[in-house]
Amino acid sequence: MSASGPARQIVVVGGGVAAFSAISELRSRGFDGAITLLSPEGLPYDRPTLSKGYLLGTEDATKIRLAPEAWYAERSIELVPERAVALRPAEGAVELDGGRRLPADRVLLATGGVPRCLGVPGGEAAHTLRDLADSDALRRALAPGARVAVVGAGLIGAEVASAAVVLGAEATLIDPVDPPLVPAVGEALARRLHAMHAERGIRTIVGAPVGIEAHDGAAPGSAYSVRFADGSTVAADAVVAGIGILPDTALAEAAGLEAEGGVIVDDTGATSNPAVFAAGDTCRRRAGDGTLARRSEHWEAAVHSGQVAAAGMLGAEPPQFGAPWLWSDRHGVHVEAVGTLDERHAPGARTVLRMVDGVPQAAFLLAADGHLLGCSAVDLPLVVRAARRIIDRGIVPDPDALADPSADPRKLTR
Numbered sequence: 438m439s440a441s442g443p444a445r446q447i448v449v450v451g452g453g454v455a456a457f458s459a460i461s462e463l464r465s466r467g468f469d470g471a472i473t474l475l476s477p478e479g480l481p482y483d484r485p486t487l488s489k490g491y492l493l494g495t496e497d498a499t500k501i502r503l504a505p506e507a508w509y510a511e512r513s514i515e516l517v518p519e520r521a522v523a524l525r526p527a528e529g530a531v532e533l534d535g536g537r538r539l540p541a542d543r544v545l546l547a548t549g550g551v552p553r554c555l556g557v558p559g560g561e562a563a564h565t566l567r568d569l570a571d572s573d574a575l576r577r578a579l580a581p582g583a584r585v586a587v588v589g590a591g592l593i594g595a596e597v598a599s600a601a602v603v604l605g606a607e608a609t610l611i612d613p614v615d616p617p618l619v620p621a622v623g624e625a626l627a628r629r630l631h632a633m634h635a636e637r638g639i640r641t642i643v644g645a646p647v648g649i650e651a652h653d654g655a656a657p658g659s660a661y662s663v664r665f666a667d668g669s670t671v672a673a674d675a676v677v678a679g680i681g682i683l684p685d686t687a688l689a690e691a692a693g694l695e696a697e698g699g700v701i702v703d704d705t706g707a708t709s710n711p712a713v714f715a716a717g718d719t720c721r722r723r724a725g726d727g728t729l730a731r732r733s734e735h736w737e738a739a740v741h742s743g744q745v746a747a748a749g750m751l752g753a754e755p756p757q758f759g760a761p762w763l764w765s766d767r768h769g770v771h772v773e774a775v776g777t778l779d780e781r782h783a784p785g786a787r788t789v790l791r792m793v794d795g796v797p798q799a800a801f802l803l804a805a806d807g808h809l810l811g812c813s814a815v816d817l818p819l820v821v822r823a824a825r826r827i828i829d830r831g832i833v834p835d836p837d838a839l840a841d842p843s844a845d846p847r848k849l850t851r
């Protein structure tokens with residue numbers, strides 16, 4: 438594998454949204470060489486719905502595909518439903534299970550992440566949620582009347598608890614942080630969102646389990662005991678761990694690529710081997726000044742990094758993107774955040790709230806010099822879109838207009 442000379446044979450490892458966005462971008466940019474997509478789960482599909490519509494049964498496996506089968510054939514993309522087991526940069530090849538080797542002059546690693554398991558005795562009994570099979574298994578466990586203990590009340594844990602009650606199960610949500618999600622959405626919205634769980638009949642516990650005990654042959658409703666340090670327990674038919682992911686860096690590390698909490702990439706998506714690129718949840722960007730960015734675990738960032746890596750593999754300038762954005766759906770509300778709401782990294786910053794009847798609808802984090810750093814909101818997509826423009830264009834907004842629920846979002850950017 439060598440980065441000298443233009444790319445002619447690209448192998449993309451992974452069947453998630455980062456891989457999909459990279460292959461789309463390669464063809465949109467006119468790349469007419471060979472593209473092979475290694476996607477062990479078959480046709481690439483979207484994951485956010487696995488804790489939302491797909492888990493609830495309102496979307497099926499066909500609907501969540503990123504593109505139909507014909508899309509790949511029309512673009513001469515060879516889809517191989519197999520895992521890569523090794524990169525062979527010196528031989529210019531990617532090795533598959535069974536020993537077959539695919540020739541490649543550029544490789545994109547888009548291997549995503551693996552869910553963190555509960556690191557306590559018995560923790561391996563907990564469901565985790567990353568792929569279709571996980572969501573199918575969880576759905577079977579969320580039967581009406583079943584008791585489910587969800588450990589981790591961040592984005593995915595809260596969505597699972599929300600889906601559980603819709604499906605008729607009884608949910609207990611356990612998290613050592615009260616309220617969770619403050620760095621993602623700010624304190625006020627984090628409190629509002631967390632309070633919604635109790636309003637929907639979900640029991641919330643501040644704490645961290647020290648063990649999960651399985652009771653073989655026990656009656657339904659007490660198959661497991663989730664145990665806490667003070668000796669108290671929560672009985673559950675099923676336990677779910679929603680405590681984040683670890684980047685899947687195994688192939689990169691085995692090939693000697695630099696990795697530190699993610700496969701390290703530069704601004705073009707290139708790893709420490711200039712013929713190997715990485716994108717999506719698995720990668721972590723090192724800025725020009727040497728600082729390592731926080732690894733993103735969000736859908737849009739995965740799309741963007743796939744596009745950056747595609748440009749990088751073709752030797753083109755990387756596209757530029759604005760403030761990062763994420764969303765979450767729970768209890769019938771749509772939560773969004775753009776930029777950063779994390780006050781810890783913004784000395785002198787202040788938060789402006791948009792309130793209606795004493796309930797926070799949106800939070801804006803303003804830097805000491807008045808620039809907008811981030812915005813989070815519940816069911817206010819136009820406000821979030823305006824906030825994104827304000828951040829990306831470096832506009833100094835009027836704090837009173839931000840706080841005013843009657844202000845027209847389109848006028849906020851003026």
Ligand SMILES: Cc1cc2nc3c(=O)[nH]c(=O)nc-3n(C[C@H](O)[C@H](O)[C@H](O)COP(=O)(O)OP(=O)(O)OC[C@H]3O[C@@H](n4cnc5c(N)ncnc54)[C@H](O)[C@@H]3O)c2cc1C
Nearest residue numbers: 451452453454455484485520521548549717718734735736
């Ligand atoms: C349940 C759930 C809900 C989510 N909800 C939201 C949300 O509401 N908002 C949001 O912004 N983000 C959300 N996310 C995060 C978002 O889905 C991820 O950021 C995104 O999927 C990352 O894409 P990726 O392509 O990097 O990784 P993945 O989607 O994990 O894809 C990685 C792919 O690599 C494959 N792979 C791994 N190893 C190999 C190998 N050796 N050979 C070949 N293939 C391999 C895997 O099979 C998989 O297909 C959610 C994620 C999950 C799991």
